[in-house]
Amino acid sequence: MSLSPTLLAAAPPALPHTGSNTQLLVAVLLSIGAIVLLITRLKLHPFLALTLGSALLAIVARAPFDKLLTSFSTGFGATVASVGLLIGLGAMLGKLLADSGGANIIADTVLARTGRRALPWAMALIAALLGLPLFFEVGVVLLIPIVLLVARRGNLPLMRVGIPALAGLSVLHGLIPPHPGPLVAVDALHADLGITLALGLLIAVPTLIIAGPLFARVAERWVGPLAVPEATAPAETEQREHTPSFGAVLATILLPVVLMLGKALVDVVVDDPKAGLQRAFDFIGSPLIALLAAVLLGMLTLGRAAGFSKARISTTMEKSLGPIAGIVFIVGAGGGFKQTLIDVGVGNAVSEWSSKWHISALLLGWLIAVLIRLATGSATVATITAAGIVAPLAADMSSTHAALLVLAIGSGSLFFSHVNDAGFWLVKEYFGMSVGQTLKSWSVMETVISVVAIALIMPLSLII
Template sequence: MLAAGPAALAHPVGDGRLLLAVLLAIGAIVLLISRVKLHPFLALTLGSVLLAAVAGAPLEKLTASFATGFGATVTSVGLLIGLGAMLGKLLADSGGADIIADTVLARSGPRTLPWAMALIAALLGLPLFFEVGVVLLIPIVLLVARRGNLPVIRVGIPALAGLSVLHGLVPPHPGPLVAVDALKANLGVTLALGLLIAVPTLVIAGPLFGRVAERWVGPLTLPEAAAAPAGSQDQSEKSESSSQLREHRPSFGAVLSTILLPVALMLGKALADVLLDDPHARAQRILDFVGSPLIALLAAVLLGMLTLGRAAGFTKARISSTVEKSLAPIAGIVFIVGAGGGFKQTLIDVGVGDAVSHWAGRLHISALLLGWFIAVLIRLATGSATVATITAAGIVSPLAAGMSTSHTALLVLAVGAGSLFFSHVNDAGFWLVKEYFGMSVGQTLKSWSAMETVISVVAIALILPLSLIV
């Protein structure tokens, strides 16, 4: 029942004791986050201690196991989260997000506006964290609803769906990145399959479901202004940034090229691995280097300093300040992700992963369905998509050992899909959407929560048959 290697924490114990250890540890994490309101970093750390103790692990070895998982995860994922935050901040402060919105909306009529909002959200969702994307998109949603005399839900749901689908299924967002690392998946293949699943999922959960949600919610009174809720970007800072951008803004082509550069580089690496399949070929070595996530995102950030920052009239000092300010808000995310890596390593070292493999084989449960279901349960309990992804990926990681490259990538997507299931009152995103749109709790459940559930169910419904083909 133990993971191979010197890091193993415990002598072999029965499956029943391991199951009890997992249930108690996850239950403790859920209670600490939802009831005690403890920071997820601390909750995951304490959950790891409880897991090791109940499983009979020597506690003096726990710190080494947890630190190993924490360090490995932060090393592989933390750098990418930081670079993604830099690119997102440059996009927001330079006016690049506004350029994309203005250009797409200028080419859209009343019937195509919901589809245009889904497209805008998907483009902005590639480099931006979900909360930042919401802050940027909501004013656009309200403006479009007023100008087009459309129900706000009809254009708002496609926008939220675009952000959420990308957040849950497509790297370089934190959840998919953590799952890629935990399951040892190929990032380029995961990105390609993630986009393949994301497009039809967005169509169904966005413009199509938006019309259904519009009937369920009924008419809403549009807020007079898109004032940000507590904790979002300071309004005086936004006003100052807007005034500085009146004369200088980057071009649409430059913004789009900067956003899509890391995607193109990573997809190029994935294609080279499939088509060339020769590690000694010069072309493949080059594509493997520039298509690695670190180099691809680094290139996008450096390009963004020119195409976004300099094009917006930023001085070198302003660009440096923008990049610096992007890192402070993600410190909490990096620590949560790191603690999740520590918890994952503890799960592996006490033998939980091997036990899960044994249970899944004995019960003939699909690894994809199991990963999705575990993520769903943790999402419902904690409200955090990231915590759900981290924990579920750690539990099912041994199942990926014998999988093909494409099936491992699909397991990443299955876990990500489960992590989006039914956002409700224990999720910060639920309250963010409720306050921005001025909805009641019931209306938010009928629109936002239902939309998240549609995304999760549609995504896994596409992933399972796709696993029979690839």
């Protein structure tokens, strides 16, 4: 996915700066440091922190303030235009899945056909399926009651089924569109979304196996026995006479993935922009159309199948958009910060430094994302900022290597979640763990995902 010609045409001219590359480096460090301080110490909303950080960046780089406003607003608008619609459609599909009972249908069907020894693998599969259309926090709220129920019924240690479920959600959150972080990185680096999705799934499967069911055995020993809290019904899910079928739920969840992968396959096989088949798949495989098709299908296969009236479906759609307003503004401000980074010349300076240091662009993107993740606790902020800094390095890359750069940044954004990450506390409270136990399980699991993913990405970049 890339910016439209209109948005590209409206891009502001580069912000002039009178300092050296060293001054630009100081400007970047100060602006990122300010964002970190505002978010972690002063508890300022990331939207405001990113906005103020952009202003500080331009001021230290000695760029004209009026040009800064144009640069930031253009980056904000372009990012919201390209990503905000997709976040909204994803939220609608996730809300339908939650309210209709579709999430429970997936879980109950898989668990009914799974033996006790295979339950950790089943939980990883369930989390991966539900993680495709759901934001991480929503997925946690839906999955945790299922995890607790499975642990209790199967008489299994909580970590053995909990870690695979959390790994499934986290891997999808960091690597696979249409989650906000990967979408923003695809847009910033002008990567092909279909190729990114295909390579992301290729990387995600072995990463999930290692960080999920396999690491769960280790985490179980490190954390020790945990009392399984009483399982509660998933949020906003009620007992009802009518429920969607497993096949219909699965088809609805996988539809956008199939359409986007189909576009990528046709692009490779046909490779003729004028061919009717490729033009058709370019349309139906675009993320906007693919997600829109899934939402429209979900209104029938999830909403109507659950017995919802037209008014109830409309209400569900409306309620889905409220909680994502903050996400959209954070992503938009991140786009403004990214555009400011580019326009003051930071990207060009990074290109010069990376050529002198002979460091791989993939490894550089991963390292920058790791540092910002450790400092801010936000995977989305880490992805947005890192993508903006290394964006010029993707200009001369092939489509596959640009996609791998997206994945490298996404994997770096997951590194070692700790006390400054809301997800850390969410997991701690739901599982009834201490801070130390959460660090030994959840935090290490996130690090395993990050390290395994980049360890797979780097050699893959040498052969494709």
